[in-house]
Amino acid sequence: MARLPPGPRYLLSHLHYVALPPATVFLGTSVARAYAGVHIHALVVAVASFLSFPIFWLVYRAWRDTSANRAAAAHGAIVAPLASTQGVKRRGKEGYPRDFLFRLSEIWGNTFSFEAYGLKRMVTTEPEHIKAILATNFNNFEKGPGFREQMQSLLGVGVFNADDELWKFHRSMTRPFFSKDRIGHFENFDRHATDALQQMKARMREGYAVDWQDLISRFTLDSASEFLFGQDVRSLAKGLPYPPTADVRFVQPEEDEFSTSFLAAQLVAAGRGKFQEAWGLSEFWKDKVIPHKAGIDKLINPIVEDALRTKADMETKEVTEEDTLLSFLLKVTDDRQIIHDEILNILIAGRDTTASTLTFAVYRLAEHPDILRRLREEILSVVGPTRRPSYEDIRNMKYLRAVINETLRLYPPVPVNNRCAIKDTVLPATATQPPIFVPAGMKCVYSVFMVHRRKDLWGPDALKFDPDRFLDERVQKYLTPNPFIFLPFNAGPRICLGQQFAYNEVSFMLVRLLQLVSAIEFVPEVAPESIPPPGYADSPGSDGTDRVWMTSHLTTYARGGLWVKMTEAKE
Template sequence: MTIVTPGVDFLATGFFFLSLPVFTASILGKLHKILGGTPIPTWILGLAGVASVPIIATLRIIGIRMKHKREAAAMGAKMIPSPRGKWPGNADLLKSMLHNFLHGYPADDLVELLEEHGPAVNLRIFWSDLIFTASPEHIKITLATDFDNYVKGSRFQRAMSDVLGVGVFNSDGDLWKFHRSITRPAFTRDRISDFELFDRHAEIAIQQLKSRLREGHPVDFQDLMSRFTLDSATEFLFGHCVHNLKANLPYPHNAAYVPNTVQTPETRLSNEFSNAFLEAQFAISQRERYGWVWPLYELFGDKTKEHMKVVNAFIEPIVADAIAKKDNATHQGKEKDPNSEDGTLLDHLVQVTSDPKILKDETLNIMLAGRDTTAATLTFTVYLLSQHPDVMKRLRQEILDKVGPTRRPTFDDIREMRYLRAVINETLRLYPAVPIDIRETVNATTWPNPDPNDKPFHLPAGTKVAYSVFVMHRRKDLWGPDAEEFDPDRFLDERLKKYLISNSFIFLPFNAGPRICLGQQFAYNEMSFMLVRLLQNFSSISLELDSFSPGMLPPEEFKLAPGRKGIDKVWPKMTLTMYVNGGLWVKMQEANNA
């Protein structure tokens, strides 16, 4: 079987432009014979052939641009402003964005572009429209009020398909509705309130934490939370815990002594999965940044292939086991009702389909949501608590007053702890798990212009739209002059009514509209439970900067920047989801609950 890389496939689909020079030279050669006269020299035919590519491409670009302008005028709208780069196709802007993705702070360049051009900007990377916005009015239209006109789109789906397949996060229309319907039963009230499941894994995580701290070493809390949420997600969703928490925790790079440990095949596969899944996410997030030319970036090989071999080796046995159990139950006449809310998500899925690909894709999509996003939020919460001991003290006191030092919290306990929810919300505001998302217009449409005396903005059909809740959550005009400060009280005091209640679309950590996250309450419960257990056991948290590997902390020049970029002691980064560069190395003081 021949494997075609994305780059080769891209070149094949662009065969017209590849063959255009030969075609042009051939036509000119035949034309002179028909008209008679002196034969055209070969070098002129060759030059004309080569020149035909940029000429035809330029004429096509101009033609499309003129069509869009006429369309905008007919709709009483105006074109969204575009930056004018120094290089053709804004290639210098793309280069800067790719550099900042690797070496900058999240949304570098994008914030500056909005400040310069207004509430929306057309990046026009390689002459292809890419609209970027952080406006709640535009995001509300995209996600809710005009939902049907904004889809993931075939270009996004192609770029993501090697990792997300046809799962719920990478599908549209009836297929998306199908995935949504078969996923919903996993998130009933009873199931998301199964705190016994959380408690089992939280207990192992805290014991691992205590054991390593008692050795005198700091702990990579991001790694620990990734393990905790992976074990919780696999058991909750699939009834199959991978016991990633039982694997040995990493030691800091400067540890004086690292004992030799032997990993079991199961824990080794779990660790390899975590790393491979992060690398695969990085690869497909790069595809989005390269725009429509991303296949050329992978001309000599699919950059997700090797990582997905590891991911599939982890997922496929779980899926195969579920199919086998379902087939066995069918053979014994013990089939489950497909509409039943009992059992795990995978138990339900196999009643609907036995297609291994659909099951694997949906499994991977939900695991991404159930693991990476929650682990990221818990990580950033602990980081912020380490930097704000007053918040840590107040939160811990609420927990002790409501639950006590040892009792397991209940659903009602967590619902009544308003400061705990405020701390989580404030973390999600500053570091939303999914900082940037993509849609594509189906039909030409318009967006409102904040200037009532100006025309609305025009969006052509088939236009990619990128919106950033990360940028929106930090806008001072939406959240007040202290928007970049960590202050949970903004979700409790008069600022709540002044800003959020009057415009709920300024806070979207779990998306909105028909695609709002089904697991939102599950995530709040899991994060709240873990934080309660953590602060019952530990009274203080300190960030151990010396334990970060070289190059993992923010560059010195970040300190000169305004806002959180100049404040943050750690380096936030993102693929599809946010994470802390190099992990989060902390020490904690065990509480004296005697």
């Protein structure tokens, strides 16, 4: 059945729900005719069969809700209140991220449920509930079959789409490659940062703005591919795009097929979430991710094939200093699909999440020249204007870490995530709600993006970009007593193994950038498609000053790019 198109596959897997009601009507009329001699007109049977499904669905919903309420009461809990969405403004793709959920939360509290396409899902921005889902009740939750099916054609059986023993396999395999010794070697970062910044400087000297998001995505892709797989895919060698409004007489760079295909595939896969398990009906005859896989596989397949050719030369199955993640993966499996999918999954972690943080860090530095000056002063005092930063240098720059943390707070790379309850679970009581009962099979959505912007958790200035909140008395007031209010890297057993790698890479690039430039100007007008629509920042989640069009697929990114001009520092 896995080879069927999405629509027929969905219908076949749910055939019993569709067929049971009319089958019951047909069986009942047949029994009445055979044993009671009651003749029922065919038209009546047809109408009853047609109406049987909505009647069955109403009865099923009533039974489902009654059962959940009874089970909740037996546990001394309640079910999450069912939010009415009537009258709540929906902005869709044109709106501020999570605006609809922000507005529902204002009415229904921090944990509620709502119904879409006949299925209930719970939404929470409550740190204690997220802590239970990710950590204290970890074994009661998983990604779930719905999520795995939604992401299968993109992520396959990789770590982000795995549960149970397959997830444990991926986790145990990846862990050794993020030790301090491995992530503290900065030659890789320096080589690619130098390449990226030289290209940026050349473009600035031509008088054109640079799409920092595009540049940094190439930098993180080249760095990650070399670190994890031993192969630099050289995406920076393709050159940088010019602003869409530029009257360019130069040859435009070669299109980055991987990035274009990967973005399109992620948008399709992420868009399935709004349809929940019924997404196959919106892609009835063809999986819309598949046409984009060729551009993705064009980059990944040569890495896999080259690695498989060298497999015979491996002398040991132990992890050595010379091993990359890929070479170690070859020591534990011959499965081509597992190798392919793991490469893709790890590239997402190594490229998109770090690129997202660097994109929005530079946006905020452009919007806050006072913060940029202060950060640059720290960098020059610790590292100087030209020296390459060391691991110890980065550890000693407290304001640099605060700037990165504040970026991660307001712009977490993964803004929303979900888990599925695999058994009945009770989430703990909070200051505003009693314990919440979560029945087995319930999809639980949690938004780190929304948690990070809650004023009751971070203070009345929660929507303001202020790195000092990670340095002053607010740390003890808000973060220390409740660490689950800050979760850019998730938490619990599935916490991101690469978080220190990401901190190092973001820190290194920001140091190198601010050694080179003394000012940054955000110029979205050079790319009109990057300018948010009117009313975009009119959201409970925004302070009203947002000028970048923030959106997301699997990770957060700036729609249309982040176009900036920079002033080179005087030597």
